[in-house]
Amino acid sequence: INTNTIKHSRSALNSIVRFEAHDSVTSAARFLRYVNEDGKTSLRLRIDQMPEPIYHAKFVERPGLYDPNGVSIESDSPYRKGYFLVRNSDNSITLAQNDGTESFARRATFYKVSGLNDSNHSSYQVYDDPTRYICHSNNGLRAEVVSDYNSRGRATWKVRAENSPKLGDRFDGSSLDTSKWRKGYVWGDSHNYSAVVRDSQVVVDGGELILKAERVNSIQNSKGEWGYWNNIKGRWTSYKFKTGAVSGVSTSGWNYTLFNGDVYLEGSFKLPSEYGFWPAFWLNCKDDWPPEIDIFEYLTDNPRYMYTVFHIKTNGQDNSRTEKYHVGEIWKDYHKFALDWNSEYVAVYFDDHVAFYNNDKNYIKGFYNLYTIINLGVGGWAEEPSGSTNYAEMKVKYIRSFDY
Known part of the structure; x- marks a missing residue:
């Protein structure tokens, strides 16, 4: 040789x-x-x-x-x-x-x-x-x-x-790593559900990222609004909770960890069992909407099923594709979700098994400049929590990604 x-x-x-x-x-x-x-x-x-x-x-x-x-x-x-x-x-x-x-x-x-x-x-x-x-x-x-x-x-x-780590965190410190994450959303403190995001609801403890949703008597978002119009349900809904979210953007310098394909992204999550919550692990575009990749969206009022949703823009309109799949009693333990995205196909995995697969190359071209978001939504696409539900949490053991 x-x-x-x-x-x-x-x-x-x-x-x-x-x-x-x-x-x-x-x-x-x-x-x-x-x-x-x-x-x-x-x-x-x-x-x-x-x-x-x-x-x-x-x-x-x-x-x-x-x-x-x-x-x-x-x-x-x-x-x-x-x-x-x-x-x-x-x-x-x-x-x-x-x-x-x-x-x-x-x-x-x-x-x-x-x-x-x-x-x-x-x-x-x-x-x-x-x-x-x-x-x-x-x-x-x-x-x-x-x-x-x-x-x-x-x-x-x-x-x-898997030899070029792009975004990785085992949450083994006592606070959020601000070189990788920003608490909340880049656009504000509310997003299509019945809660307002607050920094206090994001905690790193015991090797876990914990997003907490807590009921409040009343709360305003940064725009002074006490609620929002729920387009999914077709009704006005007041904000009833404060909750947590993190975005893959550094706190200082607004440095986005952007994905443009040729990437494998994976995380391990423990999801809430309480009725009326909407946790999600997704990628949003830095510059526009759509595109968006929802690796998972979970509606706790339909607890044995998971949703994966892809969004791109076609002729100026949202062109979405959705997969619903059975996950059993997922709230009982940690489970792994992953995205494999390249120019040939996009696949989403649940506990190492394929949940959604798309090899439409023209569709895949619609994804670009995406960054990671993890959030614990309340109501919204899910039904509202019952009046006796005052708390829920979403836990993350790790996030890791690799270019290839």
Whole structure:
């Protein structure tokens, strides 16, 4: 191997990656993942609409087991730790458990080089046969001799690596990190629901971000208004609560953490059980509306279902798409929600399973300059809390995002 052709630095290793076929023959992105077939573990190319969880499609590039200048590719699944891609005697490539032998180490070592069909991507050369590369073949993997345009395409992979953190917070301090977040909204202290946002309702404690909603006798927003017109319900409603929200904008300098695609954004949330609340994790545009991506909107008066909503502007009008999906007794524990957004597709995941998938490239182009908002709404799209409900809270364990 000519080490000058190795594309990526050693510092990029030990990152979580996903392998997308560069020459996808369908309009949907296809990812390498392991599947269980007839009691055996197989490697297949699948789109993310399939029912398998996303961790089946996540791997970790380790320093080569036989040559640390190479790479060995380990499954990131909690059920396949210690399993690596290996080349077999028939040149098939499978996922197998490391048995600690020299033979296994050699067969599990590859060299990562610039993509044979596109230098912006990557190819993987077999350690002990430099004429062969990892290629997808009939939705599986083989170590093939690359000799023409078609085989170069099958040997080229878009590697989506979680190695460039953009926005991350584990809320392990005693106050909100103002280099990442601003309490409230950038436009004011109210937003389409029956509460006014107050800084006092945002707390960081015990490794959690806590947004608190508390009933008040009466409260005005910054415009001097005592309530709002609820367009969803078609009625005027008074403000009855003070509540919390945070936006992905630094408190000093108004520095937005903006997303324009090629990003994976994830958070872990514990949602309220009380009736009449509307917690949400969403992305809003810095410059206009729409676009907007609602990773989740939860109406606690319909507690076993979740909503994901996309908004773009088409001919000057809102063009929205909504997915409603079952989540069970979600209020009992923390649950993970994630957004995977790139030029090929936008997907939303609930506990690592696909909840919403859109690969309409013209639609996806409508998303731009989006920043993160987490809020605990009251009423609004949800029904109003009962008169005996005085308090609810939404907790966040972490937020993390990666460019790729």
